[in-house]
Amino acid sequence: MADDILSKMRSEWDARARENARFYVNTAKQDWTDDEFFQSGERTVAEEILTDMTNICQGKAPQAMRVLEIGCGAGRVTRALAGLFGEVHAVDISPEMIVQATAALSPFPHAHVYQNSGSDLEVIPARDFDFAFSTIVFQHIPSRDVIEKYVSEVSRLLRQGALFKFQVQGDTTLQTIAEDTWLGVPFSDDEAVAMAERCGFEPRYRHGAGGQYFWLWFFKR
């Protein structure tokens, strides 16, 4: 993995986090109150998780599930995940985001956040995850290799049959730049399917191909 793009992602996201973490996490508002910010995470969970419990839980009680999040930012969604699931582990490339996520998660001792390398999940001390989730993160990653490394790392940590539900940029008409840490590399439907196959997943459902929020449901084979 090219160290220069990882260190650029880390330093630019850390600068954004120090300037106004909550704005860069969710650009809908400049000045988020705690309540508004965490309610927006609850909405994400209500829309993307509570509506999809059959695929996500597969008959298991949420309180008995171990869940992984990639790119947790300031803990907006992580906090809502911690309110639902029994054990939550989350990573982010930015040390300042991790400081803010740690504070957000202080009431939830079963939630753990880690600063990671920006491409692998070696910092995660657990295995056999029941579910993995990521939203508005891979749309910011300019390297196809980094995204695929994450998908293969999630495959390594999920139990057989478990779901990785995540988004990529699906607008393949975008002109992206290899060093830009805001506008990530897009995937066509065929490219997403091929990545799933290379990483040991069945790409069972896809929604939003061609748009900014291209959702993928990858089930670990």
Ligand SMILES: C[S@@+](CC[C@H](N)C(=O)[O-])C[C@H]1O[C@@H](n2cnc3c(N)ncnc32)[C@H](O)[C@@H]1O
């Ligand atoms: C737009 S924010 C979204 C945060 C969170 N997913 C949410 O919805 O509240 C994108 C996050 O991805 C993180 N990020 C960017 N590149 C990353 C990488 N290569 N590995 C891990 N995290 C990364 C940033 O530090 C930032 O916290």
